[in-house]
Amino acid sequence: MTHATDMIEAYPKDINNDRELLARCIEACVDCAQACTACADACLSEDMVQGLTKCIRSNLDCADICAVTGRVLSRHTGYDANITRASLQACSQVCKSCGDICEQHASKHDHCRICAEVCRGCEKACQEVLSSL
Amino acid sequence: MTHATDMIEAYPKDINNDRELLARCIEACVDCAQACTACADACLSEDMVQGLTKCIRSNLDCADICAVTGRVLSRHTGYDANITRASLQACSQVCKSCGDICEQHASKHDHCRICAEVCRGCEKACQEVLSSL
Amino acid sequence: MTHATDMIEAYPKDINNDRELLARCIEACVDCAQACTACADACLSEDMVQGLTKCIRSNLDCADICAVTGRVLSRHTGYDANITRASLQACSQVCKSCGDICEQHASKHDHCRICAEVCRGCEKACQEVLSSL
Amino acid sequence: MTHATDMIEAYPKDINNDRELLARCIEACVDCAQACTACADACLSEDMVQGLTKCIRSNLDCADICAVTGRVLSRHTGYDANITRASLQACSQVCKSCGDICEQHASKHDHCRICAEVCRGCEKACQEVLSSL
Numbered sequence: 001m002t003h004a005t006d007m008i009e010a011y012p013k014d015i016n017n018d019r020e021l022l023a024r025c026i027e028a029c030v031d032c033a034q035a036c037t038a039c040a041d042a043c044l045s046e047d048m049v050q051g052l053t054k055c056i057r058s059n060l061d062c063a064d065i066c067a068v069t070g071r072v073l074s075r076h077t078g079y080d081a082n083i084t085r086a087s088l089q090a091c092s093q094v095c096k097s098c099g100d101i102c103e104q105h106a107s108k109h110d111h112c113r114i115c116a117e118v119c120r121g122c123e124k125a126c127q128e129v130l131s132s133l
Numbered sequence: 134m135t136h137a138t139d140m141i142e143a144y145p146k147d148i149n150n151d152r153e154l155l156a157r158c159i160e161a162c163v164d165c166a167q168a169c170t171a172c173a174d175a176c177l178s179e180d181m182v183q184g185l186t187k188c189i190r191s192n193l194d195c196a197d198i199c200a201v202t203g204r205v206l207s208r209h210t211g212y213d214a215n216i217t218r219a220s221l222q223a224c225s226q227v228c229k230s231c232g233d234i235c236e237q238h239a240s241k242h243d244h245c246r247i248c249a250e251v252c253r254g255c256e257k258a259c260q261e262v263l264s265s266l
Numbered sequence: 267m268t269h270a271t272d273m274i275e276a277y278p279k280d281i282n283n284d285r286e287l288l289a290r291c292i293e294a295c296v297d298c299a300q301a302c303t304a305c306a307d308a309c310l311s312e313d314m315v316q317g318l319t320k321c322i323r324s325n326l327d328c329a330d331i332c333a334v335t336g337r338v339l340s341r342h343t344g345y346d347a348n349i350t351r352a353s354l355q356a357c358s359q360v361c362k363s364c365g366d367i368c369e370q371h372a373s374k375h376d377h378c379r380i381c382a383e384v385c386r387g388c389e390k391a392c393q394e395v396l397s398s399l
Numbered sequence: 400m401t402h403a404t405d406m407i408e409a410y411p412k413d414i415n416n417d418r419e420l421l422a423r424c425i426e427a428c429v430d431c432a433q434a435c436t437a438c439a440d441a442c443l444s445e446d447m448v449q450g451l452t453k454c455i456r457s458n459l460d461c462a463d464i465c466a467v468t469g470r471v472l473s474r475h476t477g478y479d480a481n482i483t484r485a486s487l488q489a490c491s492q493v494c495k496s497c498g499d500i501c502e503q504h505a506s507k508h509d510h511c512r513i514c515a516e517v518c519r520g521c522e523k524a525c526q527e528v529l530s531s532l
Contacts, residue, residue: 001134001135001160001164002134002135002160002163002164002167003164003167003168003247003251004167004171006247007167007168007171007172007175007244007247007248008171009243010175010242010243010244010246010247011171011174011175011178011244012175012178012179012242012244013178026167027134027135030135030163030164030166030167031134031135031136031163033163034135034136034137034140034159034163034203034204034207035136035140037203037204037207037208038137038140038141038144038207038208039140040326041144041207041208041209041210041323042140042143042144042145042210044210044211044319044322044323045144045145045146045209045210045319046145047316049315049316049319050313050315050316053310053311053315053476053477054476054477055477056310056476056477057307057310057474057476057477057478058477058479058482060306060326060470060474061470061471061474061479061482061486063204064467064470064471065467065471065482065486067200067467068463068464068466068467070167070170071167071170071196071459071460071463072460072463072464074167074170074171074174075170075171075174075456075459075460076174076178077174077175077177077178077452077453077455077456078177078452078453078454078455078456078457078500079456080457080460080496082492082496083457083460083464083489083492083493083496086488086489086492086493087460087464087489087493089485089488089489090482090485090486090488090489093481093482093485094482094485094486097479097481097482101477109143109145110142110143111140111143111144111145114136114139114140114143115140118136173459174456177452177455177456178452180449182448182449182452183446183448183449186343186344186443186444186448187343187344188344189343189344189443190341190343190344190345190440190443191344191346191349193337193341193439193459194337194338194341194346194349194353197334197337197338198334198338198349198353200334201330201331201333201334204326204327204330205327205330205331208323208326208327210319210320210322210323211319211320211321211322211323211324211367212323213324213327213363215359215363216324216327216331216356216359216360216363219355219356219359219360220327220331220356220360222352222355222356223349223352223353223355223356226348226349226352227349227352227353230346230348230349267400267401267426267430268400268401268426268429268430268433269430269433269434269513269517270433270437272513273433273434273437273438273441273510273513273514274437275509276441276508276509276510276513277437277440277441277444277510278441278444278445278508278510279444292433293400293401296401296429296430296432296433297400297401297402297429299429300401300402300403300406300425300429300469300470300473301402301406303469303470303473303474304403304406304407304410304473304474305406307410307473307474307475307476308406308409308410308411308476310476310477311410311411311412311475311476312411329470333466336433336436337433337436337462340433340436340437340440341436341437341440342440342444343440343441343443343444344443375409375411376408376409377406377409377410377411379409380402380405380406380409381406384402
């Protein structure tokens with residue numbers, strides 16, 4: 001469905017990371033960014049939005065940081081492990097925070113349940129790339 | 134693989150668009166944003182980067198506009214058809230421009246060939262949602 | 267305060283636009299993106315957030331589209347008037363929509379009053395560049 | 400010129416950070432994101448672009464991470480110090496890396512000289528907020 005793996009395989013020079021781990025993490029970041037954007041909006045449309053403002057804020061932060069981490073990981077030219085590591089650490093942290101908050105609303109709101117799962121998956125994918133650096 | 138459809142199905146209120154078309158277009162935008170980011174970087178690593186600067190610029194514009202269009206389409210609360218339409222028109226335009234330029238390099242660079250296809254697909258997905266508004 | 271003008275003056279080739287109009291519009295886009303991000307968050311912290319969900323959504327759309335328009339305008343290499351025009355039209359539209367909604371809450375919320383003014387200024391700056399293309 | 404301070408003053412609840420430091424850091428992030436976007440494009444237009452690909456990549460990473468850090472700092476509702484800290488650390492790191500690379504080209508390219516200064520300023524602003532957390 002996505003072309004992250006195809007684009008990594010088409011990269012014309014060496015890549016300083018495991019290509020499979022990298023592709024999986026890029027896909028996880030991009031998917032998590034979309035899910036968090038949608039979850040923030042779904043929370044906004046709930047009748048009890050007042051109780052979901054902390055969740056919306058963490059969704060927005062998570063969407064932004066995941067999207068950017070997916071972009072940083074998509075660039076291999078002029079590779080700098082310090083930038084990759086710092087991005088992955090921020091992404092892992094925000095996925096943990098957002099996953100924790102969404103999980104608290106998982107039984108009431110399907111969008112929070114799905115989003116929590118996606119955040120957990122993205123956190124794990126970031127940790128795997130971090131371990132491989 | 135992605136959760137765009139799941140998140141649309143979990144949206145708790147009505148959506149003023151065809152949910153299937155919408156999910157497909159969100160996925161196309163998000164995938165195109167990633168492919169264009171990767172293509173810009175792959176172009177940067179080519180020995181003949183001097184001849185690819187126009188391609189890199191259109192990749193960067195396309196990555197940015199596709200990413201934002203995917204976000205706008207992921208929000209349904211407070212729906213405003215004018216914003217959706219203007220975003221889709223900009224996205225369709227940049228996908229056309231970027232697809233045209235990448236296509237010129239398709240026989241030499243696999244990343245441009247793949248990226249051109251992804252841009253064509255995203256342009257088509259945007260046009261389909263535009264027609265349905 | 268910002269370096270948009272300095273960076274335009276340091277651009278080593280010709281620019282196919284009025285440099286002063288361009289710098290002003292980049293600054294307006296970047297500032298509007300920040301104001302809208304902050305306004306969405308301030309709305310989230312209001313006790314009457316339920317009545318502000320449409321405003322938050324338009325703030326988020328406006329923040330995203332203004333940010334990307336500022337980026338598109340910051341690139342001159344491989345200039346394509348079609349992309350610039352489509353971006354500016356989307357940005358002008360979303361600034362109008364967001365300015366209209368924020369204005370409705372201007373007497374109650376200072377953040378909406380300021381944000382409406384910033385949106386109006388950004389819409390005008392976009393229109394001025396559009397007229398000059 | 401920018402409205403970061405006005406928007407912070409209009410925030411209706413308490414903010415868990417020094418408002419002045421915060422406003423300065425938001426402005427620095429937003430300005431650095433724009434300068435790096437412009438520097439990447441100016442590098443692309445140089446005749447010796449082949450020698451600037453590492454600089455362009457770090458410009459693109461820095462633009463993305465600074466922009467997102469400015470957004471994270473613009474949100475106070477549902478404040479989570481862990482997210483703020485991780486974002487600021489990533490931003491500080493990428494500003495250091497990008498500032499170092501741009502500085503190497505400062506004597507040849509004005510855009511790199513200006514961009515290096517802006518990166519240094521943003522790194523410092525991030526460190527100041529980090530120290531105050």
